[in-house]
Amino acid sequence: MKKQRIVVAMLSCLLVIAAGCNKPAPTNASAPAAAKAVPGATVDGARIIAADSEPGSWLSTGRTYSEQRFSPLKKITAENVSKLGLAWTYKLDVDRATEGTPIIVDGTMYVTGAYSIVSALDPVTGKELWKFDPQVPRDKDRDGCCDVANRGVAVWKGKVYVGAYDGRLIALDAATGAKVWDVDTVLDHNRSYTITGAPRIIKGKVIIGNGGAELGVRGYVSAYDAVDGKMIWRFFTVPGDPAKPAEDAAMKLALPTWKGKEWWSNGGGGTAWDSMAYDPDLDLLYVGTGNGSMWNRAVRSPGGGDNLFLSSIMAVRPDTGEYVWHYQTTPGDTWDYTATQHIILADLKFGDKVRKVLMQAPKNGFFYVIDRTTGELISAEKYGPANWASHVDMKTGRPVENPAADWAKKPALVSPGPLGAHNWQPMSFNPETGLVYIPMQEAIALYVPDQKQKFTGKGNWHMGSAPIALPENDAKALQGVMDMQKGHLIAWDPVAKKEVWRQSYVTVWNGGTLSTAGNLVFQGTADGRFVAYDAKNGKKLWETPANTGVMAGPVTFEINGEQYVTVEAGWGGAFPLALGGLSEPAKVKSEARVLTYKIGGTLKLAPPKNEPKIQPKQPTVTADAATINKGRDLYNGHCGMCHGPNTLAGSVIPDLRYLTQEKHDIFAGIVAGAYRAKGMPGFSDTLKPEDVEAVHQYIIKRANDLQADLSAKAK
Template identity: 50%
Template structure:
């Protein structure tokens, strides 16, 4: 691979223009008022390791290598947190969600935003120091599962690293935001994407990717932090058996797969789109892998098999990229039960002995405690409602599955769902309380065996009847913050929430746990008891995790707002929490803070009812039904299930007459591609587009019926 400067690209959408222009104005003002700062100290392994013992910065995605998200600061504590106030806020003119964990080093806060943009902010004042826009072609949004988000950057030496949606790993100068080097990490013609945060271990930047539902083969790679040169690559599923395996672990993995389509047609999946952790003493890098492609094993690997290394925790030697051990969380995954959820490293007292453990609460609903040196399972228990398996057999490490759970012969309703009992939203571990704080969610999954499944490239392929999941009864959906005792393997306390998809957690030495919610509340709880101690109306939903840092003897807590992700795109109305506005912000708090937010946008203005139209539906019921299937296969992950959008993308029921008239040109010719609406030419025909339009019009008219009836004049007696 050759390092190159990224050429400028035209056609930036509204989000980039508005965000870029605002950031440019703020940057110019900041530079006019501020002297040039001295070069910051390099971020090194010693500095990151030192955070485990103390320190007031946040240098890696989970703060330190162990990913505990615990801050040993107690200036803000359970006695004075009720005095916490807004120190400053920063608004961003973007129309996609924020999922990033900010990093803080030497007085500067670094955050990634939608479409892989990066911003550096003065962590004391909120002034923007620089802004980087990789100018991602918005057509790449066609390959995104769950919004054009980014979960964070990495710091090493004098550089900031970010993975872009279109697959570039970019090294930026920490002081200026200028590109130092960049590498294309995957074939851009294939439906891979990057939304996860890189990690840097021993001078190597490790990055994975997503795209399993779209038909790709998972892998993760390590690049030299100084030069961008590829050092090693680990594939998570085997490829063409007629060719030599890229590394020896794949020969073992190939024995657990059946048939040829997994590599020839479907890619196999196993993408590494989020979780990593590192133990510098054992010199092991831990990597979580994703689901199969497609989800349904009966289609992906007819005849069964564990399908290594799907849904697994891998311990990797970072110098060579070779496997030290693995543990498969969900053998033969058929439910989108990824193991890409956060892993936490800690030393726990278990049965009278100190054990070096790795803890994970993946989608499948079991909380795992592993010996991180050997990979041996120590314990595993359900941390929520789980019906797909009775228990984990500690002698084999395998789940004892419930009868019929693989839905080969008939559909099944089970818990958890593809949303997971816990998804990517970060949990945290407090060594003082000994508890892990998990963003738990409860929603059932509906699965059926699509025996007539047809794979569609660059589309969402599950072979499980995923569209059956769209209309979920409201009373079956809920969330919670669960404080879990990993030694006793049981909940210590639990705070219920009415909605799922609540934010990641942060815990501190001040006996506090912070979390944002889907409704836009930002809360502080007592870490030992779960008592609610403080609340701030963040207004837009919060799915990102908070961080805490200290500067000049002052402790701060920071969080990004802007609801995003799978529940927003796929969740249906039952999962859409009410919010008082749609504003992406950075919120930073301190004791005694007095800053104020602008008045919220009226929630009614966010979701206006469709405009009355003169045109009436002329299509047949069969055409409308076909349009519904096509819409949910191709459009719903951006425009909402049953057209119930969350406000992040246009509500098609409210399209102007001009837009409705240009429907075909928009969908097939890509005339709004610069605004983030890709062309579907080659995937949809004119007849398909007409059917989708018929479904949109029909849905609009049904939504209007109550209002039309109310407006109709009363019949004369």
Template identity: 60%
Template structure:
């Protein structure tokens, strides 16, 4: 029976829409009315955070200073908002006129009242979750852009969508994929420049050809597209840039393998020069012998490319890692600033890409001004300042030349990954969330054939070589750690450093309150003194924090927001090592203010591992199952079936799931984003894979105490003893 009258009960399917419609009236009448002039003049309204890096120069510095060194220890939680899915959270929120726009896993967009966290509307683009396995690094999203009343989001399955900022309803949608047979995805945040929405894509690990596209912000019509690597050499190059790039590639294997070069994250924009700066990623395949006969620089892999923002026409490039062979992307955060170089002010672009070096370039010409490694590196002996090229140490890193396995530092997650750095013009320092890590790279002696299925890594080499058990992993984990580095870009030297237990700590925010804010992988949110690195405040975050925080003000009150939620590449693929962080995925928006008294919500305790079924497979069967697991499951559920907690740990399957194992693999699990494996694994192969997982479940039973010690959350250091190292 349906109730009627003024107090009738809304049906469940109608209730969320009714809430969204009722709360949308709380939005300003002209929601998200942002344009280029407003972003350029952002310092005149410091209470807003209107673009991904707050300003087009991507400095992530806020002029707000109500919260400073004298009172930051009074910060308390003002409000929190629980996101729908406990997966990796990497978004930078946008705040305009008291409204926060942010994203969660699977590209879901949330509009929240920035004063109290109340939901105004939610937009779910209904990303094709079966395609989550085609995303190298979890179903993450790094945020939205806003422009003249619209909110723009890149959807994991390759769409770019515009949403009405007041109602949360879709305005237009475009499919950005150039080839539907390839594993194109989007995890990066769009930028809007001169009325054009700019977006790149991911998928190099799966074999795609990278490009960046600009769409009309009002209509969604494509304005220009810039390819980052050449296409088929039998065809004419698309433009001047591709004519330049084609000369640096050899053979035609890269055509079948895609070439890579995806621009999956960072952009910056100089309004005076009207130049858009694109950070370009790694090659496909990784091994340069199988990608391009081990010849050529393979432009524009691992490069910073400047293009005309209106036309996409090539202006200049600087390649950080010619002929990249190690996944040393240059997609990392770029910052524009003015620095005193050799006695005069220079307009520069700064980047710390994966390869371990910090670069300062002239942003008009691309001239290299300086470069220095921020962490220990062994793949190169330095940068030749005459040529701008790295001096590669072949003996240490050229695994494809002599066929020997090489331990390379840094490795595929780099000295600095996507986690944004920030620049404080008052201290002159760049605050970098850095990694210390190494991994083995090994050449495969026979040319790999492209795998017939999507969502299968196309690397062309062997990498990682992680041990199975906790004791061996503990020794490896000791060589994987994180740092917050305050880097002087003029002196090309650290001012101070703070160590962390592991890699994948959060991006940074610096403020005029002389503060640096950062979240940590081990589940804390922290404030440091910007000039010395002294820890002044910290608070638990209930999960690992990877995203960069922001600060804003409403009605004279300053707030600091962290997007918390453990996940991403480290906790899926290298799940075992990520357990050192001692946290669970628990996705929340956490917002702090002076005197805040809200209660932090904690995740439920993880369940104990059930008793596994009897082991019936012999050693040969289990070995075959291990190989099948490595090729089909490890990128999501972790190497050697050790999950970091984001996706199910397959050593901990219930008796019911063991019985349903074949039907799960063949049916897929749509809410989790797991695809069906019916077209790639025969029933007898599924049985072997299952035998391997049963074996790993028994291993867990015998190693349980050691795993608990390995994954125990490290004790928090007191404020007076945070082991800051200040450089003299």
């Protein structure tokens, strides 16, 4: 194996997250922890459409079908937000990616955590009413991109619906948490399909997409009957085997845009793993689609082509899944520029004309305003640094690419990298200020091609790129890479096409936003704070410690005349896992909790977690330099996606430089799968015994490097 390149640039984005380890699995069974009857979530389409008539509830993941994440509540205002305090907390089971949006309806709050565990809570006290664990296999994390996250539930006519990480769609009784039905949404169990997104329910149909493009799957969106779980339709986002008949007119349209003979065997990608919105007047469902499988378009589709419908916004009929229109934000995407980021619907006035628009700030760094009736592009301006394209040609609607950003045959340093200028963390739109509040970030990446990569089976990453590691034993170089990660909250005017104000943070991967009629914007931060800003000018008005990184989107609700603000706090996902030590400026551990605030709240959080302690004596390295180099390459290719490149771990998955002697003694067994129930996948299918020993020797070397560094600093 060739010696892996060491690169000083924002490089390990290319690792992003394929396998993982974790703490012991929670012990609660799939049956609810309690069966106490609670009010039953009597939500239907009419109630969601009329959501503004009951602003005290939060009925769907974006509050309304338009997904604006704006609340008309205004008892908490810019004038009194300084009196906001913690009312209650609820500890989630697993301290990993915490990305859910709570639903609050009929006196109950529904939240989700890692491994798709659902809890029903009293929204005033935080008391648990029931809990449901779908018993996702704890080593299933190897089959997903960016940790075992779940972004929330949907409620409809007395049921709660959750997409389980292993691909099941499950309906629960809203009153007791008892399972009513579950269906398997996975097209092919020989591929690594997952679900991380929240379902949407439209006209009695539960709409859900899947993830897995990095690991070689074909994307699609499915609709299931909310009553019995029967599949009603499935819309594929990329074509399948060209030797077989195309499933529908959309796939006939897409097929000529793919070239070569291998793309379909690599899966194709285009997964619809998060964003959706619905316009009931137009009766159109809007879905964002993701990156290609493989990333590298020269490997994926030799001969070029736009590769429809990768990185696109699709409009379909919710009754049938019929294609209506699309807009492709990144034709022939080769940088992992998904268009699965939050979609917002609004009516905006341009001059004397009000237009029904759709807005999105996808990974590629351009903010799009699109006519949601026709798919016509209205504007596309950069909201963050982006060197891959100079601009979008308004005549053609296509980006004008920078040839230097094409990494098909040689490495290229590109902005933004795979983390994107905006990722899954939801933005919000305040119709009173006319501004969109975007968790923007600057994250450059070096892409290095691997032209020989082919699909090698379930659980393996397929990007057409070479794995890259961070500098070893070079604190100055590592700091330089960290300094390239810049996070911001920006207020964007979609009519004037410009930034109005910004707040900057210590690093990337800050949380989603909530805006309110109280002239407030709420956002959690990567460095463990929950903050409120003046929505008009961006002035910071209030902040409180969260003791962990906050990524999820906040919500607000009102009960008995009192307004509350809730956020799921917890660190994880692509940045602190795959980028390992680059998340060090955040200086937080993962502690997954629901935090709820009200005016006059007085509760205090317990102190944050302590740092792990290095063992006083490390095993001795017995391997030669060649074996250590081999171990480094194998580690970065198989382990670094979760435990951090070059063992520079983040704060979620265990740092292997801190292994106890007991763990060293059973290292081979752990890698073989002895800890599957604790979240550590087995790798006996891909690593030979001599490979495992090389990895172990490399980890021992890195532990000794750390011990020497700490000893030198102590003198």
